[in-house]
Amino acid sequence: MKSVLVIDDEPAIRTVLQRVLERAGYSVRVAANGAEGLESLEAQVPDIVITDIIMPTMHGVDAIKAIAARFPAVRIVAISGGGNFGNSDYQPHTIKTEAYLAAAKSAGAHAVLNKPFHTQDVLQAIAAATGAPG
Amino acid sequence: MKSSLATRIVLVVMAMHAVVLPALYFGLSVVVSRSQVDVFIQHVRTLSRNLAEELELGDAIESRQRVVDMLDHTLLNGDGVYAEFIDNGQSILSNLNVRGVRWPGKQDFKFGQLGDHAYFIEIPVSRPGHVASLRLGFDEDPTTDQIQLAMHQTVLVLAAYLCIAVMLAAAWGYHFTRPVVRLQHASRSIARGDYAHSLRLESGVRELHDLGSDLEAMRRELVGINEKLREEMLENERAEERQRKLENRLRHRQRLETVGTLAGGVAHEFNNVLLPIVLYAELALAEIPAGSSAHQDLKEVLASANRAKDVVNKILTFSRDAGTPKLRAIDLEPVVREALRLFSALIPPSVDLQSEFRGPFPAVKADAALTIQVVMNLCTNAYHALPDAQGIVRVELANGSDPAGADGDKAMRSYVLLSVTDNGTGMDAATAERIFEPFFTTRKVGSGTGLGLSVVHGILESFGARITVDTAVGRGTSFKVAFPVTEGLDASAASNGSAPGVAA
Numbered sequence: 001m002k003s004v005l006v007i008d009d010e011p012a013i014r015t016v017l018q019r020v021l022e023r024a025g026y027s028v029r030v031a032a033n034g035a036e037g038l039e040s041l042e043a044q045v046p047d048i049v050i051t052d053i054i055m056p057t058m059h060g061v062d063a064i065k066a067i068a069a070r071f072p073a074v075r076i077v078a079i080s081g082g083g084n085f086g087n088s089d090y091q092p093h094t095i096k097t098e099a100y101l102a103a104a105k106s107a108g109a110h111a112v113l114n115k116p117f118h119t120q121d122v123l124q125a126i127a128a129a130t131g132a133p134g
Numbered sequence: 135m136k137s138s139l140a141t142r143i144v145l146v147v148m149a150m151h152a153v154v155l156p157a158l159y160f161g162l163s164v165v166v167s168r169s170q171v172d173v174f175i176q177h178v179r180t181l182s183r184n185l186a187e188e189l190e191l192g193d194a195i196e197s198r199q200r201v202v203d204m205l206d207h208t209l210l211n212g213d214g215v216y217a218e219f220i221d222n223g224q225s226i227l228s229n230l231n232v233r234g235v236r237w238p239g240k241q242d243f244k245f246g247q248l249g250d251h252a253y254f255i256e257i258p259v260s261r262p263g264h265v266a267s268l269r270l271g272f273d274e275d276p277t278t279d280q281i282q283l284a285m286h287q288t289v290l291v292l293a294a295y296l297c298i299a300v301m302l303a304a305a306w307g308y309h310f311t312r313p314v315v316r317l318q319h320a321s322r323s324i325a326r327g328d329y330a331h332s333l334r335l336e337s338g339v340r341e342l343h344d345l346g347s348d349l350e351a352m353r354r355e356l357v358g359i360n361e362k363l364r365e366e367m368l369e370n371e372r373a374e375e376r377q378r379k380l381e382n383r384l385r386h387r388q389r390l391e392t393v394g395t396l397a398g399g400v401a402h403e404f405n406n407v408l409l410p411i412v413l414y415a416e417l418a419l420a421e422i423p424a425g426s427s428a429h430q431d432l433k434e435v436l437a438s439a440n441r442a443k444d445v446v447n448k449i450l451t452f453s454r455d456a457g458t459p460k461l462r463a464i465d466l467e468p469v470v471r472e473a474l475r476l477f478s479a480l481i482p483p484s485v486d487l488q489s490e491f492r493g494p495f496p497a498v499k500a501d502a503a504l505t506i507q508v509v510m511n512l513c514t515n516a517y518h519a520l521p522d523a524q525g526i527v528r529v530e531l532a533n534g535s536d537p538a539g540a541d542g543d544k545a546m547r548s549y550v551l552l553s554v555t556d557n558g559t560g561m562d563a564a565t566a567e568r569i570f571e572p573f574f575t576t577r578k579v580g581s582g583t584g585l586g587l588s589v590v591h592g593i594l595e596s597f598g599a600r601i602t603v604d605t606a607v608g609r610g611t612s613f614k615v616a617f618p619v620t621e622g623l624d625a626s627a628a629s630n631g632s633a634p635g636v637a638a
Contacts, residue, residue, distance in 0.1 A: 012406075015410075016409070016410040016413040016417070019413075081403075115405040116411075118412060119416045
């Protein structure tokens with residue numbers, strides 16, 4: 001059974017993703033932000049990380065960079081709902097959703113996904129990231 | 135006291151003549167009377183001499199009666215009033231000495247000396263054996279009358295001369311002051327702010343001519359300064375107008391950007407809320423047997439969530455957060471035609487959809503699919519503005535150029551202008567100001583999201599195109615979109631972004 005770590009600051013999203021992925025046959029752990037996610041990774045390395053990009057405490061792009069650097073085997077899927085936030089280091093006033101996802105990709109994400117998405121979409125993204133058929 | 139120059143000249147001329155004319159009169163009277171007197175005396179002497187010679191030569195002297203006859207004859211012929219011949223102390227008088235004029239008894243007579251107005255002359259007659267002299271008296275009156283007449287004529291001539299002199303002085307004074315008066319009028323009109331009149335003087339007087347030239351030079355200088363000032367003022371006004379337009383556009387843009395930023399934030403939150411809705415609904419759907427009413431209900435939840443997602447996407451389009459449009463050089467005409475084809479299928483026959491293409495058109499920088507969306511959106515708006523779906527929606531495509539740039543945008547000197555015009559209800563200024571804001575709508579609550587024009591605005595911003603609206607209540611509305619022409623690219627050569635299907 002493949003393991004997934006879901007990093008999202010939104011509890012409802014963490015919970016529903018956990019439900020959806022467990023139903024799809026993954027073992028799922030959750031974290032509320034990038035820092036927490038890294039701690040979780042230190043404890044146990046999952047196969048896949050699904051991380052939000054715009055989060056407080058630690059920005060998703062930074063988290064992806066850190067994960068990709070320290071755990072190169074982990075496959076990463078970045079998800080984003082877009083929008084503009086002034087408190088980010090990435091000047092999102094001018095950065096578009098595509099730009100977030102592009103930044104995530106260049107930081108090391110293997111697949112990217114726009115919120116909101118369907119169950120099928122996330123499973124396909126994981127498949128794309130792991131290089132295995134869904 | 136102020137008096138005009140002409141009056142002064144006349145007064146001076148009159149004063150001069152008041153001195154000169156009496157002197158002239160006096161001098162003339164002396165000359166005239168002297169010459170008249172000379173003529174008279176000459177006449178008298180000649181007459182007397184002739185008589186004396188007759189007495190000297192003939193033998194009349196021997197006869198007293200003959201002498202009296204000769205004296206009478208002389209008096210009859212020559213204005214005489216008294217004639218006496220004294221021969222050896224014996225006096226022989228003329229019989230015609232009727233007036234009783236008496237010899238004054240003096241030797242040195244002068245003209246006009248005697249109260250009886252007679253001139254006396256005594257001439258010696260030399261004849262052997264006789265000590266004789268001839269005494270004659272002549273009437274002065276004709277001569278003094280003639281002198282008087284001459285002096286009267288002189289007065290008339292002098293008076294006529296004075297009149298002519300005064301008239302000449304007045305005329306000259308007027309002629310002399312006319313350029314000055316003209317100068318005065320011109321300077322007064324300058325004082326009133328009218329600089330158009332020349333100050334040059336057509337005067338033979340050098341000082342006046344020079345004065346006019348100097349003043350004219352001054353006026354030209356003034357006119358130059360004035361025009362420069364006026365131009366500077368106009369330039370300032372134009373600059374202020376440009377500045378105001380720029381500020382308005384900037385403010386408008388800032389407001390839209392603020393709203394866009396806000397909308398982006400809202401979209402993010404929405405997406406975070408929508409994701410659990412979608413995923414939970416899908417989880418539940420998987421557990422509930424298909425065909426049950428709960429299954430159907432959950433499908434409706436998903437459908438609603440999908441519609442909400444569309445709304446969010448529109449918001450993101452407005453906040454320019456929906457991705458980069460694929461800009462390329464396209465020919466607008468087939469794109470607009472495609473949009474019209476789609477739109478015509480959506481409207482009732484009561485709407486008169488007109489179109490005019492004044493091509494050929496150069497290539498413009500745009501995204502074909504998004505352009506179709508823009509045209510459809512504008513047409514739909516026009517259609518909604520028609521009361522009871524009755525009226526005209528007119529779409530035009532034309533080439534435009536403006537050396538100052540479209541709507542003050544210097545980057546857009548030439549453009550292709552799309553206009554969508556309806557003859558519907560129109561909008562007031564307050565509404566027109568806000569139509570590009572998201573969620574602003576004039577339709578009834580629930581009949582639209584109010585995102586149409588804000589989406590149009592977002593799309594056109596990403597093209598670098600400009601949209602303006604011209605509207606008035608009751609007259610209808612015209613949206614005009616200026617698409618910047620892609621320099622150096624020909625539309626026919628440009629890859630026309632395929633013929634896309636229905637706009638996203």
